[in-house]
Amino acid sequence: MHAGVTHEFFAANGEAGNGVCYVTPAEQNRNDVFLRLYVANEEALRGFVRSLVPTLEDSREVMQEVAVVLWRKFEDISKPEDFRRWAFGVARFKALDFHRKRGRDRHCFGTELLELLASEAEQADPGYDLERRALDECLEKLPRPQRALVEAAYAPGVRMDALAEQSGRTPMSLYKTLHRIRITLIQCTQKTLAMEGAR
Amino acid sequence: MNPDDPAWELIGCYLGGSATPEQTRQLEALMLKDPELREAFLRYARMDAALGGQTPSAAGELLLSETPWEDAPKIRSSRLRLSPVAAAAAAGVVFGMFCSSMVWAYVAPVASKTLGLLWESFETGPAPLAEGVPNEASRWGGDDSDLVGAQQGVKPASGTRMLRLLRPDFAGKPPVTSVRADMYRVVDLRAHRQDIGHGEAMVQLSALFNHGVSGEALGSDGLITLYALPNARAFTGLAPDDSRLSLSAVAMVRKSIARLDDQPQTWEKLQAELRLPAETEFLVIHLGMKPLPPSAPGSAFDGLYVDDVRLTLGRRAALQ
Incomplete structure (x- = not known):
């Protein structure tokens, strides 16, 4: 699995084009600045949202909403240095709003813990780039079948029951296997980061 | 812990x-x-x-290769000449709603039906037009390119041919973007209005990128963009580049790889998903590559390849 450096943004312009529009230099500059800032913070935002939203699919949806708001309201920030704090604020609001809209769901954490997690995730600077690089290294170290299983399980739209059937397992067995691989990856990532820190 | x-x-x-x-x-x-x-x-x-957030590689796809989608007939729409509806139906597979609320709840909102809109491996058909964004659906256009077999250590990802990007400077292209080769394809979604009108339609685009062992370039990047457009005006008539696509789009998504690996025997995949606003009638697929370090504007390229472009239409409920 090669992560490379990927970026993504989503824009909903609202107005249909009239067919004679061109991107002005000022607009192009705005696009470039936004993209640069978004790319630099996307990984952190994605992890932040994921910690507040209980499923990966829902967190992807919330991230799309976050990206739309950031894009539409980009003019609200006066200087690029404010982008990260502002973006985390938007992500926090959207994630908590997701819970508010759902009402009290007994499968989700309560407000007190969500607020606590949001504060701690916002304050922490785990070094996302280093962590991501370490994760990539650890993925490379996984035996090929395990790595392929992770890639298959995280492919967008994959059906886990179908995946379980293809790999000759029960869904519960697959779930447990994936969980063990995740724990292995977390341990490996921590070890890699500790070794790099000691150098 | x-x-x-x-x-x-x-x-x-x-x-x-x-x-x-x-x-x-x-x-x-x-x-x-x-x-x-x-x-x-x-x-x-x-x-x-x-x-x-990772994009699945070929290794991941091996495990999925027995899904109905993989068994569906390949759609190379430029030569099959199927109508969009027939083409989609030919490749369409019903994945079925998965709704176990306990163990696998996190995949519950996934598409209930997925249609293959395009599966392009550049096996047949004419070379793309070097005239910018094409004015019609079902053919590639953009910068100068051709269809080639294995070369420079690169083998086609599927079939026997792949798309080679040759130049970054079709007539009328703004000089500022004439360092990157850009290819476009318009996809007409008007036959799918009913599927899109409820606001829950999702499209997924993927493409494979590679670069060969060549003289001066040390590497290359790659990007894909998907524009959702409310009408045909954004890609017909005026500027043949993508400068107005982003302004005309009702939604868009872009993904890129800053640098491909240096192994011509491996392809790297970019994949993006986009929720389609209800008013979407057309999509424009955009593929881009440039050598690294970038060459002077207008320089010819050597060894930039794209293959296996896929586009699917599915459905996923929006958050309430």
Whole structure:
């Protein structure tokens, strides 16, 4: 699995084009600045949202909403240095709003813990780039079948029951296997980061 | 935290969407009083997000190769000449709604039906037009390119041919963007208005990129963009480049790889998803590559390749 450096943004312009529009230099500059800032913070935002939203699919949806708001309201920030704090604020609001809209769901954490997690995730600077690089290294170290299983399980739209059937397992067995691989990856990532820190 | 700590299991269940209310309350109580557990939870969530943000490689696809979608006939719309509806139906597969609320709840909102709109491996058909964004659906256009077989250590990802990008400067292209080769294809979605009108339609685009062993270039990047357009005016008539696509689009998504690996025997995949606003009538697929370090504007390229472009239409409910 090669992560490379990927970026993504989503824009909903609202107005249909009239067919004679061109991107002005000022607009192009705005696009470039936004993209640069978004790319630099996307990984952190994605992890932040994921910690507040209980499923990966829902967190992807919330991230799309976050990206739309950031894009539409980009003019609200006066200087690029404010982008990260502002973006985390938007992500926090959207994630908590997701819970508010759902009402009290007994499968989700309560407000007190969500607020606590949001504060701690916002304050922490785990070094996302280093962590991501370490994760990539650890993925490379996984035996090929395990790595392929992770890639298959995280492919967008994959059906886990179908995946379980293809790999000759029960869904519960697959779930447990994936969980063990995740724990292995977390341990490996921590070890890699500790070794790099000691150098 | 010890890897055998039972709290990991609770974290896995919660972030997998499979925790029972009792497990959720148990984990919540533990986390409220244990900062180390909260830190472990955040670490697990970050890793899950990072894995979920990855693009699957061919290795991942091996495991999925027996899904109905992979068994569906390949759509090379430029030569099959199927109508969009017939083409989609030929490749369409019903994945079925998956709604186990316990163990696999986190995949529950996934598409209930997926249609293959395009599967292009550049096996047949004419070379793309070097005239910018094409004015019609079902053919590629953009910069100068041709269809070639294996060369420079690069083998086609599927079939015997692949698309080679030759130049970055079709007539009328703004000089500022004439360092990157750009290819476009318009996809007409008007036959799918009913599928799109409810606002839950999702499209997924993927393409494979590679570069060969060539003289001066040390590497290359790659990008894909998908524009959702409300009418045909954004790509007909005026400027043949993409400068107005982003302004005319009602939604767009872009993904890129800053630098491809240096192994011509491996292809790298970019994949993007986009929710389609109800008013979407056309999509424009955009593929771009440039050598690294970038060459002077207007220079010819050597060894930039694209293959296996796929576009699917599915459905996923929006958040309430």
